Amino acid sequence: MTDNIYLYGSKLTEADWRLLPTLIRFDSVDHGHFKCNQRRIRDYHGLFGYTLRLMHHPGILKTVDLWQIQEHYYFSHETINPSRVVPLGPGTQAYAEQTVDQSTSSKEKLSH
Numbered sequence: 167m168t169d170n171i172y173l174y175g176s177k178l179t180e181a182d183w184r185l186l187p188t189l190i191r192f193d194s195v196d197h198g199h200f201k202c203n204q205r206r207i208r209d210y211h212g213l214f215g216y217t218l219r220l221m222h223h224p225g226i227l228k229t230v231d232l233w234q235i236q237e238h239y240y241f242s243h244e245t246i247n248p249s250r251v252v253p254l255g256p257g258t259q260a261y262a263e264q265t266v267d268q269s270t271s272s273k274e275k276l277s278h
Contacts, residue, residue: 167212171219182220189217194232195239198253200246 172182193206208214221227240252 167216186220194236
């Protein structure tokens with residue numbers, strides 16, 4: 167994502183939308199539940215900016231329910247999480263509080 171706005175340059179494709187659920191789920195589920203916890207998506211400037219661009223596409227953010235995603239994973243894998251403890255965060259505010267310049271590559275400036 168160093169030179170492109172989307173996976174295939176400046177054109178938004180189905181591949182971008184198919185990757186989005188994995189990117190959304192990673193910080194809230196995979197990072198802790200599956201012990202992939204060296205870094206989060208938000209620690210990778212380019213990937214996080216790309217995720218924000220997709221999340222802020224009209225109508226997308228309001229369709230994401232991170233609590234439901236977390237609850238599903240933490241409840242459905244009894245061998246990994248027998249106590250069924252679900253962490254409180256991160257919530258969608260981690261994405262809602264950010265703005266991204268839609269016209270730049272991953273070198274964009276994120277503003278808070």
